[in-house]
Amino acid sequence: MEKTYQALVDDKIFFGGAADVEAMIKNENVEVVVDLRGEAKESAYPTDGVKWLHVPLGDNADSPQGQLFQQAINHVVEAYKSGKKVGFHCGGGKGRTGAVAIGTLIALGKSENIEDAEKLAKSIRPVVSIRQPQREALEKLFNN
Template identity: 45%
Template sequence: MADKNYNELIKDRIYFGGADDVPNVMENEKADVIFDLRAESHENKSGYDRIHSPIVDDAEHQDESIRKSIEHVVNAYNEGKKVYFHCGGGSTRAGTVAVGTLLSLGKAKTIEEAEEKAKAARPKVNVKPQMKAALQRIYPNT
């Protein structure tokens, strides 16, 4: 089995990490769909079901792109698919989507609790202040 530099968010169903980990995820976990959260579009030469769902780092009020990315992950999960989502290194954008996914699936009641769970799964998660503010706007009751 190849090295695992990615992490499991929801047991046997949702994984997240960096872009370079896609081949290992496919080999080890057999993900059904990959969500690429990087702002820059990369041509999909992988042969995998990859969906570009960009979140622009440091963009003011990036709420809509974050909301859409979370919805993509949650919808795929609800369809019974095994999911992997990634940004470049698997800490900022992927961490933000991990927090939102946990909230959307009812696995956490507050943003802080969801962030703790995401960091427990992947210690390098780093939700930047502007992304946390976007999550607070998306989930105003948390």
């Protein structure tokens, strides 16, 4: 079966859609799952031994959700820096997931700016496609 999720950083940070969570846990031994779905009521794959962190980002939010994006990026970075394997996802793994991937790459020093991080994220996961409010949230967080 073809993998439909990707490794963003080393083999420690993985990203994809909700349908990929089970495979991330079973194949990659992901220990922390950051769920970006505002619509979620529970983990996409509830299981013992995996920490589920819910950051409720709206998929079609009209306003930038900067604080929530910062929170999601922080969860991913903190899990990574503590030596845990972490996966993050939204519904389809394109918009919210793409924005958090871009922010994570910048926060970890893998990219210097949003444009470079977006190119890198798209080279890893071509379906990444962030919406304007998501871009605005990233600009507020990283264009200082």
